[in-house]
Amino acid sequence: MSFYKSIVLLFICLLFIGLETVDSVAAEADAADSSHDVCQTDCQFYYVNNHSTTLVNGKNNSRFAPITSLVAQKAGGTIYNYYSLSKPASNATESQLVPIDPLVEAESLITVQGEEGSEAVTSIGGGNLKLKQLMKKHLRLNGFTVKENYQAQATDKKEVSLIFTEAQGEAFLTGGEGNLSSAAPSNGTDKLNQYTQAIQDALNEYHTEKNVWIWDSPSVTKNLEEAMQFLTDQQVTNIYLHFDTRIPDPVYRSFIQKASNQGITVHALMGQPKWGLKAYTSEALHRIDLVAKYNHNASPREQFAGIHFDIEPYVMDVWDHERTTVLKEWSASAKQYISYAKSKGFIVGSSLPFWTDQSAVEVHYPDFYKEMIDRQDYVTLMAYRNKALGSNSITKLTAGEMKYATSPKVEIGVELLPNSVDYLSFHNRSTVDMEKELAHVRNYYTQLKSKGFKGITIHDYEEWKAKPALPFENSEPKSFSRISGHTRYETSEAFTNKIPDHSLDTVILTDGTNYPDALAGGVLNKSLNGVIMLVNDRQNVLQPKLKEAQRLLKDNGRITVLGGTGAVSSAVSQQFHDLGYPVIRIAGTNRVETAIQIAQHVKDKPAQLFIADGNNFADALSIVPYATKSQAPILLNTANAGLNQEIISYIQTHPSVTSATIIGGPNAVPPQAETMLKQLGIPKIRRIAGTERSLTALKIATTYYPRATQAGISNGHRFPDALSGSRYAYSHDMPILLTDSDHVNRDVANFSKQLHNFVFFGGEGVLSPALKSTFK
Structure with missing residues (x-):
């Protein structure tokens, strides 16, 4: 229910x-x-x-x-x-x-x-x-x-x-x-x-789309990170990117993959006025073939999803003299290139002037605009006005097409380029004014319960990016807090103290001196409704943990031990058992097998999994919160070439796995691992890696938390605090960024400009108070 x-x-x-x-x-x-x-x-x-x-x-x-x-x-x-x-x-x-x-x-x-x-x-x-x-x-x-x-x-x-x-x-x-x-x-x-x-x-x-035309491809492909940050911040749905054959395929692949990672769809933008004439239809078909050829050589996340045509034959002189003929040929040509693009598997749409439903077209070719709407997946009306409501407004000019469409197929295009006619463009209007007018447009069609309204498309990227940011975007003050204790065990307890009484089904015990089991086991925080607790055999460590377990666990709670008795001894587990809680142990003969055993408790049929270095844990520290959120097992690989046999067997017995992400560079997980994953039939394989551990953590943050406003900060050389804080980071939907004790990588600092809340994981000896000045 x-x-x-x-x-x-x-x-x-x-x-x-x-x-x-x-x-x-x-x-x-x-x-x-x-x-x-x-x-x-x-x-x-x-x-x-x-x-x-x-x-x-x-x-x-x-x-x-x-x-x-x-x-x-x-x-x-x-x-x-x-x-x-x-x-x-x-x-x-x-x-x-x-x-x-x-x-x-x-x-x-x-x-x-x-x-x-x-x-x-x-x-x-x-x-x-x-x-x-x-x-x-x-x-x-x-x-x-x-x-x-x-x-x-x-x-x-x-x-x-x-x-x-x-x-x-x-x-x-x-x-x-x-x-x-x-x-x-x-x-x-x-x-x-x-x-x-x-x-x-x-x-x-x-609930509606926000799209953008990009005609100057090099402007975004050469400044990839900057462009992607802007497009992500603006919550763009679709990019209509000019397909320029002079740009090498790997450049497009990199751009489209990064866009795909942010949930943004990229369409190949193309068109010339003469393509609206019968004699030049073959040129449109040839350009479609070039995009299809590009897609054939690219992985699914690197492919253009659609083709967006911008033809505009009305700019030619022949339009004024033989309009009926041009309209007939434009319709016939469009029918052909739209059908051809769809046969290649593309989503298809076109830019149209707002006046195709008016007398300038209707007297020469009745219902032309209806044909264009019916044939395609969508149309983008170039309703270039800077007023939402009233006469000569965006909504007034688009009403006919919107009324005709019976499903979300009509986008409204607005202009940001300078124009001598003031009312045509938002170029001289403030960003606040523009946002308010676009809100009025959305509200107008929502109130009318318009079935045809699909969203708004901006022309174009360069002008949009050049407009001043909203004055309040960075107005929220930076906030800093710290979760820490005098030792790693006290820091672990400081995190568990944040959890309400009697709210957990299990407490997960793991070795406080060696971390592979905690790394793989962090995903259990969600699947078992538990929390990682670092322990050892010393009573001064165990006594506070025993009391904390009693506070945290429900009446029917239990203890989960990760690793063999060499990691968490039988004497330790017995003391928790003596409190009246049943104890289960998840363990293999080595860290690779233990991670496999943990994976069995995460999800029966996982679609995604992460593979990390089982000998050096830094790269994988930051993936634990997201793996927990997505319930994707973390497998630890120790093979010098390829994958451990245990991992191969796990994949073979779990055909549900369709995506594998390697965390860390080739020195962490060897390149042969990717080849073996392909041979095992996994269709989606990727690697997230930086040149150092803090940059790998940064790539995890930009990939899975692009709109983050807060982050956990942990010392990349002191693992236990990040592991203890993995549940906190997951439950607050924040990435974990890695730093040195008193230094922050420049790229990490740049990403942190979008953040407002920083939670330091560990004491001042681990993370210096001076780090605050870097993040302000």
Whole structure:
């Protein structure tokens, strides 16, 4: 049973007031008012956008319930279905569930809550990093103060939590101080409207695409890291990248692979005006063949996913003299090259001027624009205006095509290049103005429940990147904290102290002097709901661990020991057993076999696995949090050439494995390992490596945590603190970066500019306080 259906059953009684169209707004408003009158502290309110499957939850079992419910209601808006969940009635016949359409299984969840506080601030947390960044952006665009809640665990990849202070809640209501208990739509202020609209704006951007044209390929391929950071920060969905045959294939491969790693799809951008004429169709087909040939020689993550045509025959003189003929030939040519591209397996789309549905085309070739929309996977309308609403606006110019499309096939292209006609481009508009206008566009089509709206495409990359950043992007102050003890064992305990009482199913004991078992076993933090605990035979170490295990474990908890008795002795495990907990031991005859045994407890049918050096642990330290998050086993390899036989056997008996990632360079895991993985039939093989351990950790961070705003900092030469902190890093969805005790690599420092919260793993002897100045 889903979490959301469980909520319904928990509260038993459900009153449903459905909104299927914008016309029923008034009915919803009346129902919402009446629900607020009768349900001040006993209700929760949920608003589900059935198009985007977002659930907005106003939740508080306190005096904040009325105001958080009101915020959730207004954030839901007119396009949402409205649910009111109340306490069970005393009469059994009254508490039966009213038959309704079931709650959708939400892809994203917004939780709105209140807390004490005299400063008007919103704290934002949760594991949905993309939506969290958009919430921060749009709330700040609307003038609200937002800070990140770094203490909240971020394991739920669906959720974003908004926790506003009492002072902020009072600003939402007329009557000011002390009015939270009577919150209702009738006494909401403009601040309330701005706040809830910001939430809607973030959701609208989250659920639609953001794309970019890149005509100058060398500008991004030569500055690859800088370009990818910008595109990732902007949360780009698709890149329409000019396919320039003068650029060597390896350059495109590197760019597309890095984009793929960030979830960005790359399409080959091509086109000339003459391709719209019958005589030149063969040139378009030939260019498609060149892209197909490139793809044939590239791995799947290095391939162009689609082809984006930008033909524009209307710029030729013949357009003015023989428009009917040109339109007929353009249609015939497009039919041919679109069909050919699709036969090669490409996603296909085209740039179109906004006026193809108007008289300039319709009188010469009726329904031309409908043919173009129907034939392709999408079209991008070049609606070059800098105003969202009103006459001669973006939405006015795109209404016809948007109305015709019956599925998300219409993108809106906007211009950033300079133009002598001011209203055509955002070039002279501030970044804040541009973001607000684009938010209005998304909101307009969302409110209309437009089936055709797909997203917004920016023209072009160079101008976009040159625009000043939003003024609040780096406004959040840097925050530093430290989790440490006098010894590695005390530091381990400092991490476990962060975990609530009686919340774990197991405590995982591992050797505190040798680390391969802890390295592979960190993934068990999630699969067994446990925590790594470093131990040895000394009683001054064991006694605090025994007490901590009693505090952490549930009544039916158990002890898991990693490694043989040479790693964790029988005497140690017996002392934990004497506390009344069953003990299991996961061990092999060596570290390679122990890692295999651990893998069996992670997942029965893993799709992904990591392979790391079993003799030198530095490279693999930073992969543990992500491997835990993705539940991908970490296998340790000690073979000088290729792979250990135990790893080969594991892969052969686990055909579910389709992806293998090697951590570290060829001196850590030999090149022959990649060849053997291919021979074992694994289709996706990659290696993440830097020239030194801190740069390998950095590549792990940029690959798996590109939008990170916080990180754990650990000494790359002192392993135990990073291993003890692996659960903390996983539960807070943060990468682990490696440094020396008093020095940070320049590239690591550059990546850290995007971070706001730094958690030092270990004491000042391990990580000098002077490191703070490097990260500021």
